[in-house]
Amino acid sequence: MNDALHNIRIWDDLARRQNAVNNLHPLVKLLTTIFYLIVVVSFGRYEISSLLPLIFYPVVIFSLAELPLGEVLKRIAWAMPFVIGIGIFNPVFDHQTVELLGFTISRGWLTFISILIKCVLTVAAGILLVATTGMERLGAALRMIRVxxxxxxxxxxxxxxxxxxxxxxxxxxxxxxxxxxxxxxxxxxxxxxxxxxxxxxxxxxxxxxxxxxxxxxxxxxxxSGAMAKIGAGDLGFLAGWSTFFIMARLYDWPLWLGSLLTGVF
Amino acid sequence: MSHHKVEVSNLHFSYPDGHQAIRGMSFTIFHGESVGVIGANGAGKSTLLMLLMGILFPDSGEILVGDTRLTKKTLPMIRQRLGMVFQDPDDQLFMTTVGDDVAFGPRNYQLDEAEVESRVIEALTQVGIPHLKDRAPFKLSGGEKRAAAIATVLSMRPDILIMDEPTSFLDPQSRRRVMGLLKSFEHTKIITSHDLDMVLETCRRVIVIKDGLVAADGPAGEILKNQPLLDGCGLEMPLSLQSCPNCGASKYEVE
Incomplete structure (x- = not known):
């Protein structure tokens, strides 16, 4: 119990540190995260390979913000039982098979994996937002977008x-x-x-x-006090990531890369 | 300067369960006075403080702060002039850093950020903890928490300070520091406590409360030496005024 209480406070401590991600304007981080979530959930149930490039965002933010890996993974794991609960029956009900990377698997497993990946990505993005912004600044950012x-x-x-x-x-x-x-x-x-x-x-x-x-x-x-104005760096962050998300949504990079490597164009 | 005056007249208050906590209390506290409000558990001290701060409203009678009557309408203005430090500092410290907590009040009054910052530094310096500005409140020791809680109120520059048991839960040295702090304030002070030695040192006047009524009101030195009165109100003479059990001498005499 005391550990759990201590852990709640860890996020406040992490968000208070000075680093490239924490110092970004909270509004920019909030908008980037919202856009990221929309893009991740917009992929269809069978599109697994095209989802993969989106893993870059949490990985990059995670390493720039120097967050403790164990703490973040632990929290992602907490969300897993719910997702497994939602997706576990897909393989039972959907028996049709598809070909994936040379293997034949049922479509039920495919949708299950797709739900898992989406969950990991969205939960990770949410955790990273809180851990790099802090609840109070996040509240201020929500007010700015007229929540x-x-x-x-x-x-x-x-x-x-x-x-x-x-x-x-x-x-x-x-x-x-x-x-x-x-x-x-x-x-x-x-x-x-x-x-x-x-x-x-x-x-x-x-x-x-x-x-x-x-x-x-x-x-x-x-x-929660005055907030610095949105600077060029903040806008660059938003524009850069948004472009990346749009590109990842429009083009199936893994497929393109695979075709390039195997010479089938 | 009449605007630092607190006048309570014929105050009555009952809780919803019918318990009559305050039964016709009247007194006036003048500018610059330091007043100790003492009484046994359940005498009505905390209820009185809540009535003074407008957390509760009396059934009848009135409270004047300066020349303003305390009503729901005048509450924001009055609360800006009365600063209350709670008994449990954890109730008062709710932000993620001490600095943010001290800034909470000034920010609510829409002061500009430069002014807020200077008030935070000033209040923290006044209580001797400017170095704890960026620390999380839950990581502070009991004495530091108390100092931080006092700073959260000082940053609003109140005319009158109201303190509920300011020395409870403190080790002897922290208690001594808080007492030094209280003595250094020039505000009008209203302090409730069971720590009668602290009251004796920090307050010139004492109001004794018993069963929701003012049982006695007078100079601290006189009241706190009045053994029959204190006994009748469930209290005890401060240790420093009690005679030595061995030689019968008193530590010091109050003039």
Missing amino acids: PRVFVLQLLLTYRYISVLGNELARMLRAYSLRAPGQKGIKREAWGSLTGSLLLRSFDRAQRVYAAMCLRGFAGEYN
Whole structure:
């Protein structure tokens, strides 16, 4: 539990560092990521090879931002069970076969792999955006593209309160385990009262935090300070990557490269 | 300078469950005074602070800050003049860095970024932690957190400082530092605490609360020496005023 809480905060620390990607304007990173997500999901279910060049974006950002590989992979892995849950029945239902790189496989497996790749790419792009921008600056960028205040606020407050809720839970679990020696987990009879009390405690705590915010003039807008203007470098980043995404969408590079290498043109 | 005055008259407040927390409280705190509000648990101290800050609204009676009556309409203006430091600094520090937390108030009042920056530096310097500006609040020690929480309020340049248990959860040296800090402020101060030695050192006047009423109001030296009064209100004389159990001498006398 404490590890999980510590990990939430890792992203804030990572986003605060100074490096080429972190210093980019948050709006530019947000727009690039949105464009990337649209391009990735726009590929058809059987188009696997043309998806592959898009892996460049997360890889390049990842290495420029000097992020810890293990942490990023761990988070991508968390999303996997959901995707596997969604795609696992495709091979069962879709038995038609296709030829891929000289192998014959069923179309069900193809769509399953395509879903997996799309998931890894989109989740990685999202994680990289948060880890290089920070939640507050991301909130400011969302406001710039006219996302309604109430949604942005909800996102920022949820992010803020997750750790409040987590802290309360960690404290309760510690108190429980100290009085329940040798017990694995929590007894089913205690689940109800534990969740109820967690809810009440976190209400209480959230109210105090909210009061502290109101006392310092909070009136619904999360002001995260002035942001630097969008510079030439920022525009170059957006334009460069957008061009790359469009090219990757329009042309099947792996196929073209394969044909070039094998001399079949 | 009447605008730093806080006047509470005939204040009543009951919680939704019917518990009468404040039952006709009246007092006036003048410009530059440092006032300790003391009382046993459940006497109504925290409720009083919440009423003063407009987090709760009284059933009857009124609160005047300067010449302005505290109402929902005047709340933003009044909150700019009253700065409250919470008992638990974790409730007050919610941004990702200490600097952002200290800047939170000034930014909400739409000050320009240069002014915000200078206020952040000024407030952090005042509490002695300018070097912690870029640190994450959760990584600070208890004493540093308390100093940061005080800075978040100072950056709004309030006329009146309200503090709920400013020395709770602190080790002796951090407590001493916070006390030094409190003494250095020239603001009007309202401090609630069970740490009566701290109240004795930092406050000239003491208001004792019992069962939602003002049980006594007077100079700190007199009230905190009044053993029968303190006993009746569930309190105890400050250690520094108690006589030595061996030789019967007192550490020091308050004039």
